[in-house]
Amino acid sequence: MNKINPARGLKVEGKKVSRDRFLNQAELAQFFDALAQEGEFFRDFLLLALLTGARRANVCAMHWDEINLLEAQWRIPKTKNGEAQTVMLSPPAVEILQARQGKYGGKGFVFPGPGVTGHLVEPKKALQRVLGRAGIPYGRNVPNGVTLHDLRRTLGSWQAISGSSLPIIGGSLGHKSPAATAVYSRLNTQAIRDSVEKADARMLSMAGLKEGESLVQFLEGKREGAAQ
Secondary structure, eight states: OOOOOTTTTOOOTTOOOOOOOOOOHHHHHHHHHHHTTSOHHHHHHHHHHHHHOOOHHHHHTOBGGGEETTTTEEEESOOTTSSOEEEEOOHHHHHHHHHHHHHHOSSSBSSBOSSTTSBOOOOHHHHHHHHHHHTOOBOTTSTTOBOHHHHHHHHHHHHHHTTOOHHHHHHHHTOOOTTTHHHHHTOOHHHHHHHHHHHHHHHHHHTTOOTTOOHHHHHHHHHHHHHO
């Protein structure tokens, strides 16, 4: 006699549902238009979150001592999975960091804050402002809503759209799994860099950025145009 599972069909409260939300082509154009109207501090933060695919906590705590602009690399000492990660910085990401370094120097946290940590802690309100201007809903529990983590997923998704393999995408985002760790350790870092640069360039092209054009000047031009 077959037994009926009394829990069958019931949803477990608090259980996380796997998400596949990312910014599509049309939304990327809207996002960058709205981002251009944001203040420089949070504009740069959200750009780096998108272009590097790094986790919120790591971008908030980004320190100049971890960044090698000559090698276009960001060495995160410890990520969520407990290990260090080297993030390959695309040319637009390097440009943003160079601009910040030129204006504010290259010491301490890239995004300093007034709290006990010394760095930015919660950028949620800034993302809400940008998404509001872009006409994109915010929130995990909102229909079609976008969260900060979805910017990380956006990079990975556009890497996949651009033809990168899953191990390469996982390596660039610092994913860790028993099956993938051994593969990541053998990956050519140049392949990861190529994947990130290709995805970043494709995402930025959706906003109208032309090849070789300065991202910072492009966004400042959008801001000035909107103010007129």
